[in-house]
Amino acid sequence: MSQITRAFDALKREGKKGFIPFITAGDPDLETTRELIVEFARAGATVIELGVPFTDPMADGPVIQRASERALRHGFGLDEVLKVVTAARTQTEVPIILFSYFNPLLQFGLDRLADEAEKAGVDGILVTDLIPEETGEFASALRAHEIDMIFLVAPTSTDDRLKMIAERASGFIYAVSLAGVTGAREQMSAQAEHLVERVRRFSDLPVAVGFGISKPEHVADVWRYADAAVVGSAIVLEIERCGISAQVVERVGGLASRLMSPPASAR
Numbered sequence: 001m002s003q004i005t006r007a008f009d010a011l012k013r014e015g016k017k018g019f020i021p022f023i024t025a026g027d028p029d030l031e032t033t034r035e036l037i038v039e040f041a042r043a044g045a046t047v048i049e050l051g052v053p054f055t056d057p058m059a060d061g062p063v064i065q066r067a068s069e070r071a072l073r074h075g076f077g078l079d080e081v082l083k084v085v086t087a088a089r090t091q092t093e094v095p096i097i098l099f100s101y102f103n104p105l106l107q108f109g110l111d112r113l114a115d116e117a118e119k120a121g122v123d124g125i126l127v128t129d130l131i132p133e134e135t136g137e138f139a140s141a142l143r144a145h146e147i148d149m150i151f152l153v154a155p156t157s158t159d160d161r162l163k164m165i166a167e168r169a170s171g172f173i174y175a176v177s178l179a180g181v182t183g184a185r186e187q188m189s190a191q192a193e194h195l196v197e198r199v200r201r202f203s204d205l206p207v208a209v210g211f212g213i214s215k216p217e218h219v220a221d222v223w224r225y226a227d228a229a230v231v232g233s234a235i236v237l238e239i240e241r242c243g244i245s246a247q248v249v250e251r252v253g254g255l256a257s258r259l260m261s262p263p264a265s266a267r
Contacts, residue, residue: 017222021045023049026081028239059101063237098117110138132165210231
């Protein structure tokens with residue numbers, strides 16, 4: 001049983017729902033990334049998504065694109081990202097997944113990545129632009145190292161595609177709330193709830209909903225029908241606003257805590 005499965009099983013036993021924050025590794029710097037991982041764990045995150053900076057993040061909106069640009073200026077690679085996970089593992093066991101495009105992983109080497117990710121303490125990997133039909137080799141390598149492979153599904157996914165993904169996924173399934181790129185929005189899409197219902201026809205895995213979630217009320221709404229809410233752009237935007245401020249960890253941790261504590265009227 002993977003760490004991600006254990007985390008969701010614990011939530012289910014306690015009658016709770018999950019919270020998954022996203023940050024871009026190295027924004028504003030790698031040491032702050034380590035501190036944020038620990039802070040998210042302290043605040044009660046179920047899983048932490050760690051974005052691997054990439055030059056062409058086509059699934060991401062402007063906020064996360066800018067975060068990748070800032071991180072890439074530091075000139076580090078996947079080796080350094082894994083070292084951050086290793087360092088964070090001395091202070092927390094909360095599951096960590098790498099959220100990446102395929103190019104950086106392919107350049108690193110898939111077998112090497114599976115081996116070193118396991119050693120670092122990575123629990124899952126989500127590759128935004130790797131289609132299920134082409135995951136065989138990589139999925140086998142991850143499975144051999146007990147690392148979950150997380151897949152995205154979207155409102156536009158056909159039932160046949162949902163079934164295919166359900167057969168290949170482990171850990172949880174990430175449901176994109178709407179067609180489009182990442183980014184905070186004022187209102188949640190009604191498509192998300194229907195998509196989660198469709199996914200549950202084919203899989204017993206937990207379903208997390210992301211893209212567009214930026215307020216405690218959004219989190220509460222997602223918790224009505226899904227197992228976890230994923231928040232990325234709202235958190236990354238707060239990091240951008242803080243810059244290199246000494247208060248960045250405190251402020252971002254405070255935002256995460258507020259997002260996880262929606263007002264009673266929204267529950």
